[in-house]
Amino acid sequence: MTVPVPGATVGVVGGGQLGRMLAEAASPLGVEVVVLDPTPDCPACPPAADQIVGEFDDRDAIRELAERADVLTYEIELADPEALADVGDEHDVPVHPSPGTLETIQDKLVQNRAFADAGVPVPSFRAVNDADDLEAAFEEFGRPLMLKQRTGGYDGRGNAPVETVAEARETFDGLDGLVAEELVDFDRELSVIAASGDGETAAFPVAENIHEAEILRESVVPARTSERVREDATAVAENVLDALDGRGVFGVELFEADGRILVNEVAPRPHNSGHYTIEGCHTSQFEQFARALCGLPLGDTTLRQPTVMANVLGDPDAEERPAELAGVTSALRDDRIALHWYGKRDVRPLRKMGHLTVVGDDRGELLMRARAARDALSFNQ
Known part of the structure; x- marks a missing residue:
């Protein structure tokens, strides 16, 4: 339609x-x-x-x-x-995407089961509703393992590695409604933004994502891994689309572990790690989203040049206060830096307030420039 x-x-x-x-x-x-x-x-x-x-x-x-x-x-x-x-x-x-897709994604256990049933590679997992379930998970996956809230978690919140039942009880305020996964010893975290349109699909280049304290800090594109791994990541993302219903844009978060690709989580919407596409690709993930929703032909996802995106986050230890960003002039002295401000009135610890993008040739240099521009920014006390 x-x-x-x-x-x-x-x-x-x-x-x-x-x-x-x-x-x-x-x-x-x-x-x-x-x-x-x-x-x-x-x-x-x-x-x-x-x-x-x-x-x-x-x-x-x-x-x-x-x-x-x-x-x-x-x-x-x-x-x-x-x-x-x-x-x-x-x-x-x-x-779009269909309410059924949203329902699947909202519950991490249901999501894992749906992908496993569709042959999409995911970490080993099992439901946890009490101490016996968690002990069985430790027996199967070893210690530590990754424990996640089935619903309500986002941006790494509601996820934590645990080694004991007592630690899990303290971290999650109880053991009901959780899912345990093997703790993946990954080489790097990747993501693919993939779009499902009216009878067609399209995937953007693979991003390498750098996290700290479970929060995305930077994305580097193309991911600094082998071409085969990038091809495998794209193929897995396309398999994810096959397992879901409805038009739209999906953020597919992945682990690269010893050359294997595993799905971590999927967002049924544009994703933070795809913000690089605004400057970096011929079509941004947001234009692609609009095209897909309206049944228009999907746009060209080709990367113009290597690109790095860096998130602008609230100070980790600061109290919530009105958002006043300082240092913009210094950050923009690098004439390749693009600033995107999200218009949030208040800043609080690690809240995503905006992002910076830089496009060029050398990914290592781009990463340093993006970090330098971000370090020039601060929130007035």
């Missing part, structure tokens, strides 16, 4: 930075974005045409969104798949 372009309206549950960048990318196509978010004047404003203020699971608000949209989507996994499905059916408005 193709929606009318120009003149289409995309209704988005969630109005954070992803909704903001989607609205920026959709505008040149003649596509308007209306967002639903509980925070008045959310980050997606003003690029979005309008905002409906409401909770992500507010059915009346979702109905109002559907009445104004040609297609519904979401940029946050806290969206309610049942409400989206019901309202979409009531108003004959398609929802």
Whole structure:
């Protein structure tokens, strides 16, 4: 199904930075974005045409969104798949990716089972609901293992390596509703942004992701690994798309371990590690998202040049306060640096406030330049 372009309206549950960048990318196509978010004047404003203020699971608000949209989507996994499905059916408005895909992704155990059943390589896993389950997981996977909340976790939150039942109880405030995975001794973390359109798919170049304290700090593209590994990562991402339903853009997080590729997690939306595509590729992940949602042909995902993206995060030890960014002039003295500010009014520890991108030739040099530009930035006390 193709929606009318120009003149289409995309209704988005969630109005954070992803909704903001989607609205920026959709505008040149003649596509308007209306967002639903509980925070008045959310980050997606003003690029979005309008905002409906409401909770992500507010059915009346979702109905109002559907009445104004040609297609519904979401940029946050806290969206309610049942409400989206019901309202979409009531108003004959398609929802992409499908509510069933969102439901699968929201539960890490269900997600792992779906991928394992589809032949997608994932770490060994098992459900944990009590101490006996966890002891059985230790017996099978060894110590430490990775323990994850089945629902509600994001940006590394709700995930932790544990070695004992007591540590797990303290970390997770109980043992119900968890999934245990083997702790993968990986060489590097990778990701692939892959798009599913109207009868076609397209994958962006493989990114190498550098994390600290479970938070993404930088992405380097192309990933500094072998061509075979990059090809395998792309193939696994395409297999993930086959296992999910609906049009859209998906962030496929991967481990490279001894030349093998394993899926860590999947986001049914644009992904932080794909922000490099705005400057780095012929089509950004956000334009691709708009194209896919509207049933338009997918764009060219070719990398223009090697690219590095660096996140701008809140200071880890600072208290929450109004966001006042200093040092922009110094950061932009490197004339290849691009700054993206997310429009969040308050900064708090490790909150994603923006990102920097630099494009060039040598990935090691680009990484140093991106870090230097980021280090020039600070949040006023």
